[in-house]
Amino acid sequence: MARIGVFVCHCGENIARTVDCAAVAGSVADHPSVVCSVDYKYMCSDPGQNLVKDAITEHGLDGVVVAACSPHMHLKTFRRAASNAGLNAYLVEMANIREQCAWIHPRTPETTVKATDLVRAMVEKVKQNVPLEPIRIPVTPTALVIGGGIAGIQAALDIAEAGRDVIIVEKEPSLGGHMSQLSETFPTLDCSQCILTPRMVDAYQHPRIKLYTYSEVEKLEGYIGNFEVTIRKKGRSVDIDTCTGCGACMEVCPSKKALDEFDMGLRTRTAVYTPFPQAVPNKPVIDREHCLHYKAEARAIARGKPVKAVCQKCAKACAADAISFDGGDELIKEKVGAVVVATGFQLYSVAKDQPEPYLEGYGEYGYGADPDIVDGLQFERLASASGPTGGKILCPSNGQAPKTIVFIQCTGSRDPAKGIEYCSGVCCMYTAKHAMLYQHSVHGGRAVVFYMDIRATGKGYDAFTRRAAEESGAEYVRGRVSAIYRADGKLVVKGVDTLGGEPMTVQADMVVLATAIRPQPGIKELAQKLSISYDQHGFLNEAHPKLRPVETNTAGIFLAGCSQAPRDIPDSVAMASATAAKVLALFSRSEMEREPQVAKVDQATCSGCFHCERACAYGAVEHLEVKDRRGNVLRVVAQINPGVCQGCGTCAANCPSKSIELDGFTDAQVFASIQALSL
Amino acid sequence: MRFGYYPGCSLHATAREFSESLLTLVKALDVQLDEVEDWACCGASSAHATNHLLGVALPARTLAIAEGQGLDNIVAPCAACYGRLAGAAHEIEGDAALKGQVAEILKRPLGTPPEIINVVGFLQSLLPEIQPRVVKPLDGLKVACYYGCLLLRPHKVTRFDDREQPESMEQVCAAVGATPVAWNKRIECCGAGFSLSRTGSVIRMGREILDDARAAGAEAVVVGCPMCHSNLDMRQPAMNRGQAGAGALPVLYITELVGLAMGLDPKAMGLQRHYVSTQPLLDRLSTAVAVAEGEVS
Amino acid sequence: MFEPRIVAFVCNWCTYTGADLAGTSRLPMATNVRIVRLPCTGRIDPLFIVKAFERGADGVIVSGCHPGDCHYSEGNYHARRRFRLFKELMDFTGIDSDRVTFSWVSASQGQKWADVVNGTTERIRALGPFEGYPGSEEVA
Helix, strand or coil, X not given: CCCEEEEEECCCCCCCCCCCHHHHHHHHHCCCCEEEEEEECCCCCHHHHHHHHHHHHHHCCCEEXXXXXXXXXXXXXXXXXXXXXXXXXXXXXXXXXXXHHHCCCCCCHHHHHHHHHHHHHHHHHHHCCCXXXXXXXXXXXXXXXXXXXXXXXXXXXXXXXXXXXXEEECCCCCCCHHHHHCCEEXXXXXXXXXXXXXXXXXXXXXXXXXXXXXEEEEEEEEECCEEEEEEEECCCCECCCCCCCCCHHHHHCCCCCEECCCCCCCCEECCEECCXXXXXXXXXXXXXXXXXXXXXXXXXXXXXXXCCCCCCHHHHHCCCCCECXXXXXXXXXXXXXXXXXXXXXXXXXXXXXXXXXXXXXXXXXXXXXXXXEEEHHHHHHHHCCCCCCCCCCCCCCCCCCCCEEXXXXXXXXXXXXXXXXXXXXXXXXXXXXXXXXXXXXCCCCEEEEEECCCCCCCCCHHHHHHHHHHHCCXXXXXXXXXXXXXXXXXXXXXXXXXXXXXXXXXXXXXXXXEECEEECCCHXXXXXXXXXXXXXXXXXXXXXXXXXXXECCCCCEEECHHHCXXXXXXXXXXXXXXXXXXXXXXXXXXXXXXCCCCEEXXXXXXXXXXXXXXXXXXXCEEEEEEECCCCCEEEEEEEECCCCCCCXXXXXXXXXXXXXXXCCCXXXXXXXXXXXXXX | CEEEECCHHHHHCCCHHHHHHHHHHHHHHCCEEEECCCCCCCCHHHHHHHCHHHHHHHHHHHHHHHHHCCCCEEECCCHHHHHHHHHHHHHHHHCHHHHHHHHHHHCCCCCCCCEEECHHHHHHHXXXXXXXXXXXXXXXXXXXXXXXXXXXXXXXXXXXXXXXXXXXXXXXXXXXXXXXXXXXXXXXXXXXXXHHHCHHHHHHHHHHHHHHXXXXXXXXXXXXXXXXXXXXXXXXXXXXXXXXXXXXCCEEEHHHHHHHHCCCCCCCCCHHHCCCCCHHHHHHHHHHHHHHCCCCC | CCXXXXXXXXXXXXXXXXXXXXXXXXXXXXXXXXXXXXXXXHHCCHHHHHHHHHCCCCEEEEEECCCCCECCECHHHHHHHHHHXXXXXXXXXXXXXXXXXXXXXXXXXXXXXXXXXXXXXXXXXXXXXXXCCCCHHHHC
């Protein structure tokens, strides 16, 4: 006869406000299998947990149901408490009467009836529970960091410094990410590359860090502690070990029309190129879309003609013989125990053609087609000493210094009409920075900033934005801009000054749009490869928005930086270190315990049809030969590897002979809960 | 080819040339326009400003009659009529309760409303028939295509062209040999109904529009709306008054421009009715033809 | 007024979490739905649905992660396929397949879950009580 203990939590007022907890406890007390049924104010507190422990001892309980918040919150808490009192942790279940009852219904009798129903369902389920032992699996203490920007570099260095191996996979030819494109960083106006490049070099040279640049993640298999990642190392055509970085190849390359990505399209580059002079590794790559030889090769292959060598001047100029046109992409497998996704961001574009159907461009601004309408990163390149204008802020259309620049904040951000409702967090700060950099560079230059609000929440940030307005003399106008067009050689900016109550037109030479921060292109495909979830914009979902910001719901996969939400450099760095701490905690033991929610095959009834194998996304089903005493194979049945099984139960539902049960969610348990509901 | 047709009030009165040029044009193209029987006013600004339900039910009556007539579409040349008809269709399709209420008021069944087409969309769809019939080259006449407001907005109702950087009028004008100029005030409001109540504002707004068209080198302004035409044509003398160098800029309905390219009779199209005379333009085009035909050098 | 009894079989990672979010956001919902938590919609055996109706449910909701986003990669695809066939079986046996609702609700879609609960409750209310499997009165 079962001896179940029921504990109904008030959760302060959270549950008790709409559910009559005492009545629930009283009602369930009549259940024949329930020997103890109480209600209490805070079950998760120490005294609350002691109630459970004492009851286990006093009443000899063989099952516990805690009716309280979501099992996602405290199931582990109560399982641990029960375990400490000598009851197997898996004989504990929770009934969700808070998030899924008290919080969504008014104080009516139906709400209490529903709560009682949910508790009874769990009582019947737990009667079918069996004791389970956690599964122990080994951990590969190597981390995979996807993305080599500031967040990825920080996480990698923290993990490596703690004595663990790290693999960084970066899709661009160099480390550095967007931070390497910035001129100065707020609020200190530190030279961005000066503070970043030492970190890039550290990551490159660290004995525990293996760097794959110009590479992407092709596939991720396995599970926490035991992943296998397949990395696609894209064909550089340059052997980075032999290349000396002399640059002779770039000097002779005749293809000069490719738009330079690092300089945001403000200038062109050769087909064989290094992205920027401080690139790490400082070795070139051949862009096959613009290389004359590769273009000819693609045409020949498309027409079924033989491939002939074209140009290849770079290879001839290379004294180190480091260039080869024979190689292609390489697929490399690595074993890792944890994955950090630090893929960073891209900027929203105001163009007519948008990458997602829910986004719209700014037709009001001519879709940004005018060359003197630039975005924040383009302005950074203009202001940067290593940029296309050598650090002089000049109009792209005519190379003249602009006498008036209009800066428009919230371009795309906070604009549901364009598809982006969120705030990008960094634009108020970098616009103030841009205004100040401009006014230092062009004396007497007029900077007009159109803003909606000023969000300057970090340390020293408010003083920074005030400096732009009060010391530097930037004109801050609260209002939006409804149209930008070219007339008489000027960019006419039609805005409004809402505090002054008047429309305001500015004749500008340049307009800088603070465009919204979005996740990187291809993020959804990557997230699906990793089995992690994302929101409607592509930002990766954290496990809990308040308390678990660097983990995902997929065990072993963590987040850092702008891949999760827009943030500035200090926050990205802090988050990356937090992520590293989580990874190191995972690596701190050679074995980790897994929840024993795995499937098991009853080999007596299994007919060996292997429908389960076809249904399993993880390859956890193995073939087991059942032999007689003489060693003859009688039949082959399915066997599930408890280390690989992730506990989804698809095999159990698929099995035609009902030979598979999923521990924790057996048919008996599910039917018992359905039968207990008052239907 | 047959299309449903809703002339609306203005085409019968102040925008008579719009009607004349349109009807002359469709006759030359062998296109039949089936007028909606017993149509009434679309409500224009007055109805929806008075009462929302009235603003929907009045044009919905036209939609119901057209549907009953078996019309799949309705060409509504007046941009305001277009906006009201398309707007009513959009509202009743999105709100079943409203649809029921309006059907009850009209005592007519409301099924699927016909597709509402504006004059520019209408001409775009007829370009394959128009282009072979272009006989009078417009000699690259520089035109400023002026859209005004209602052809494009609200976009979720019209779903026509791009509401900030439209190209449909330019496409039609270029297809008949004119050269559309790039200019900035293509979608700036003309002042609409304030023509009577705040004439000063309309004068100021229209002057800015015309100045921008002139600065871009336009020889004529092309419109697709009777209100825009009235404001820019009838009020133009007041706009140009006292402005040195502000030469008169003829304002043509797009149907008039296409008709001219097809060699249709200017008088039949009503070009003599404009306040800003179109004669200099017609002379320029005749000379062009004569030059092309080798009569005059 | 007839109060329908509805059982919802939901996946732990997406819909259950989305339902928790709906709770955290205090979105008001009808009290007619009882959630049964499963690791994945792939775990859902059609017999669970049959049992729910047999026990007196008037409607059933099955809800999981959006296609492509299954926490276990593919479980929801198996569920989708299984239930297409199951719905046809229901129609064949004379049970209104409209009584079973299938939805995709992600962990961040609290409002969508509230809409599914409230919308389904009203739909089942309009369909009326489930009278039992045809012919089952004779067996009883």
